[in-house]
Amino acid sequence: MKGTTMVRSMWKGAISFGLVHIPVEMYTAVSDKALDLTMLDRRDFSPVGFKRYNKGNDKEVSWEDIVKGYEYADGEYVVLSEEDLRRANPEATGTIDILAFVDAGDVPLIYYEQPYYLAPGKGGDKVYALLRETLKKAGKIGIANVVIRVKQHLAALVCVDDAITLHTLRYADEIRPTDELKIPGKSSKAATITAKELAMAMALVEGMADAWKPDQYRDTYREDILALVDKKVKAKQTRTITMPDKDSPKPAASNVVDLVALLQASIGKKPGTKAEVAPAPKPKRARKPAAKAATARKKAA
Template sequence: MPASKHSRKTPAPRVLWKGAISFGLVHIPVALYSATVDHAIDFNWLDKRTMDPVGYKRVNKKTGKEIAREQIVKGIEYEDDQYVVLSDEEIAAAYPKTTQTVEIEAFVPADSIPFVYLERPYYVAPINRGAKVYALLRETLQRAGRVGIARVVIQTKQHLAVLVPTGPGLVLNLLRWGADIRPWKDLPLPSESAKKAGLTERELKMAKELVDDMSADWDPDDYKDSFKDEIMRLVDEKVEAGQTEEVTQPEPEEDTGKSSAKILDLTELLQRSLRKGGGKADADDKGKGRDEPAEKPKARKPAAKGAARKRTPAKTAARRKAA
């Protein structure tokens, strides 16, 4: 029987980004690889008459008519039904400067970042004679119980990230910005005090015994996606029965980023970094052998007050969204 899609061999890791980890005056040339594989079911739209892929149209929501790409502009809603239109040039100018650098700003305790901030992991591997410095950073972080908080620009978008030593390597996990995390106070939660929450010692003891009884070591292979397995079972049956259709898909493009990072003598760099206060080295020494870091975004000027109605800054922030 022909192999179904879910039984195919996982493709070899592909480089998604090349650059360097930077802390003090030390640079480590590295490449990023995706740390995850998407096994979710992807239902594509097909024309039942021809089995051609079906795409999406750009439609005017008021008239229902299709709009040509060149007639579309981008706007930000700052108030109900009120928009500020930005040109492609203005948007491009606001993008952070691409530096191809994972710029570590601080080393914090490994257990100080709540899980809710973690967004997307990437494996980090050394390239271009960077293995020794890579190993030094990995071992130092493990022994110190610390992780590196950094900024990185990937595909024109600036991210906050955490560099974590994990087993034999380093993982760069993109973080959500603090402003994107909703506060606990908005939820109807019980009191943090067990007594005020109405819990008795007997209930707590019984609950702990139940948890102890169900305790086990973490093994991801113990947990399966039952929906995906059932869908792929149906796919296998149809493949075996010859109920298939041929659809031509475009080939994926490979990102070929280039790095300008250089490796200097490790001991010298560490000594110079310590003499200059680690990450507080002056701009001249800090910029040797790599691109300059992305500039911090300038403070946004307050919007002019509308003549027809007024609103508070909090309301503006809550309603600001892309058109």
Template sequence: MARMIWKGAISFGLVHVPVQLFPATQSEHIGFNLLDKRTVDPVGYKQINKRTGKEVKREDIVRGYEYEKGKYVVLSDEEIRAANPEATQTVDILAFVDAPEVSFFYLETPYFLAPDRKGEKVYALLREAMKSSGKIGIAQVVMHNKQHLAALIAVGPALVLNTLRRADEVRSSDEFKLPPEGVRASGLSTRELDMAKKLIDDMSEKWNPAEYHDTFHDDILALVDKKIRAGKTEEVDVQAVRAERPKSAEILDLSDLLRRSLGRGKSRADRRSANDDRHDDEHDDEEAPAPARKTPARRRRAAG
């Protein structure tokens, strides 16, 4: 069960919806410790003066805001705390907007909101009204001593609070040299467009996030397990666990590449089904393999 990180209420107009806030995501990052290669001892973290190269004691470190290159205003912890927004216990809805108006560029971190203190009915009322209207709420909320802009979104049976990046945190595409919009302006032919659309149709399938894996995470765990099985803490042939990377295609003729791609562009589900059929035909007479044994690293991760 996720740990509750905030309790308060959604406020719009005179209506208050008591809610509890829970994280909607979890991290699966590979973490590395810094070690002394001579002894494999953990290496600690030191604060170093970048000009002198000498270590600085923690009590001599202050916070500074760089207002010009190399020039700082020093702020005490008390001053920073006093400048922080006042902690409130409400998700204050400022406006309702059409959902497609908020670009995915602005979406940051999602959180689940669950009803609290017998607030189920008014929670459901707000959720169903938002679904019927096709609107999402733009709100302000203070979490962890920081004010956030956020979107309140009805997703299935839940109300989700998704923190938003502010306008000055999202770069404009004007910074980049991009081809002009439009088929004719981009120099594309109708035939090329039709083939590209056909390829997209052939590769289309229902979104299932469980089918997509962090291959780097899996490769690192495979390397760790190989070292454990070998009883080594020294070098192991990394090439043995590294998947072959497909080479980038050199674009010579766009139409020809599209034409060749169409033959290979069936959906992942179709490709899996075809591979399964071939696998069954090849191994009808073979004994089914035993279930894979959990590797040491995975056992430790599951236990943790």
């Protein structure tokens, strides 16, 4: 397609399981939309950079003079080139080695880390499609080992539409236990939930249920920051440092929560809007005194 830049593959190799060998190329599946803020010297607003320097003589080092090394003893290094890293285990650095096929729902979301697209390499279309359709029909994902940029990763091969994606996974010892966190259990007295509260919460969830439409969600905070940048540029306030207000009001804190009232007020409200407080009932009209009421009845007769 004209006018578009072809995405470059970051890794080439093959998916391997049993005697099956699928040539694939790996592509980044996400793009970082984080705000890129530059560090400035507040005295003259000049950018503050990171200097590559030799810790032995304090002189700057150019990129072409930088090599990588492993510190095997204090102050002693073994130089490792890209070729050394490849030769250490040529098969591991060029293969996504599937170890097992597991049910897709068996891997908790906390294990998932970084997603990548896998596209078939030359001559790999048919066997790529075969693996994809097999995974879909079986409802399985492939658990594999892969080496990406010097580090070996545990990974999951997951089908997303017509693509096979590779998600790097965290190892079990990288997941911190929750033992030290104050998380209420089902038997906790402080977190006892009544049947009414649960029913109200279920009604709220059901009322907000919707189909997954990823395009309708945006990073509105990033948009607000960029709008503020544009406003400051137009107002020629690019070097104005905004300080917090001393008398800014603080939200009132309260430990008492009427959960049922909040749930009742929330039901029927659109996501993202604050629940409105129900209007107070209108005061009843005062009843007429007995004497006036009797006089009114006589006149009517």
